[in-house]
Amino acid sequence: KAGVTQTPRYLIKTRGQQVTLSCSPISGHRSVSWYQQTPGQGLQFLFEYFSETQRNKGNFPGRFSGRQFSNSRSEMNVSTLELGDSALYLCASSRGENEKLFFGSGTQLSVL
Amino acid sequence: EDQVTQSPEALRLQEGESSSLNCSYTVSGLRGLFWYRQDPGKGPEFLFTLYSAGEEKEKERLKATLTKKESFLHITAPKPEDSATYLCAVQPPVSGSARQLTFGSGTQLTVLP
Numbered sequence: 238k239a240g241v242t243q244t245p246r247y248l249i250k251t252r253g254q255q256v257t258l259s260c261s262p263i264s265g266h267r268s269v270s271w272y273q274q275t276p277g278q279g280l281q282f283l284f285e286y287f288s289e290t291q292r293n294k295g296n297f298p299g300r301f302s303g304r305q306f307s308n309s310r311s312e313m314n315v316s317t318l319e320l321g322d323s324a325l326y327l328c329a330s331s332r333g334e335n336e337k338l339f340f341g342s343g344t345q346l347s348v349l
Numbered sequence: 350e351d352q353v354t355q356s357p358e359a360l361r362l363q364e365g366e367s368s369s370l371n372c373s374y375t376v377s378g379l380r381g382l383f384w385y386r387q388d389p390g391k392g393p394e395f396l397f398t399l400y401s402a403g404e405e406k407e408k409e410r411l412k413a414t415l416t417k418k419e420s421f422l423h424i425t426a427p428k429p430e431d432s433a434t435y436l437c438a439v440q441p442p443v444s445g446s447a448r449q450l451t452f453g454s455g456t457q458l459t460v461l462p
Binding site for chain 2: 241268270279280281282285292293295327329331337338339340341342343
């Protein structure tokens with residue numbers, strides 16, 4: 238059974254640009270969550286989607302957005318990139334409400 | 350606000366030298382506490398979920414325990430392949446989203462041969 242797939246694996250962007258990251262959850266998983274990981278702040282919750290609806294959002298500016306498609310695949314978008322957005326962005330999927338999260342390997346974003 | 354504190358930040362052990370990692374939390378109405386392992390360049394890998402004080406879970410050389418204020422991850426006779434960062438995370442109370450985990454900063458474990 239394939240795990241959570243995130244693309245691309247690495248991204249280099251410059252300040253002011255925007256970026257779109259993609260996540261394909263495990264087959265049968267309808268919930269997708271996004272987390273940002275940095276050395277200083279650790280893992281922080283961005284948002285979660287279930288059945289194409291955003292259920293919850295963490296404490297991040299509006300430049301961070303996302304969506305989920307009918308096949309459960311999800312994308313997150315960061316507009317007007319800042320240096321501080323450099324991080325590992327992790328996607329996680331779960332089968333149901335209280336099921337454990339399965340994480341992908343992440344997209345390493347570097348903003349220059 | 351939920352808080353999770355892990356200690357120590359880093360731990361170096363000789364192969365076979367058992368030890369424990371600590372995760373203390375402040376959350377009202379804990380729904381679940383998770384332990385994850387993260388290798389460099391990879392996403393966290395699920396290890397255990399604990400739900401109530403007194404609960405214990407084991408897997409190979411790892412055993413996780415839970416009290417009302419903290420959780421311990423005991424590593425018995427570790428091997429070099431156990432080297433990784435171990436993360437603790439808590440679910441918010443029932444009123445919050447089960448998938449909005451609050452993570453600790455992790456313990457970076459190095460096991461020397």
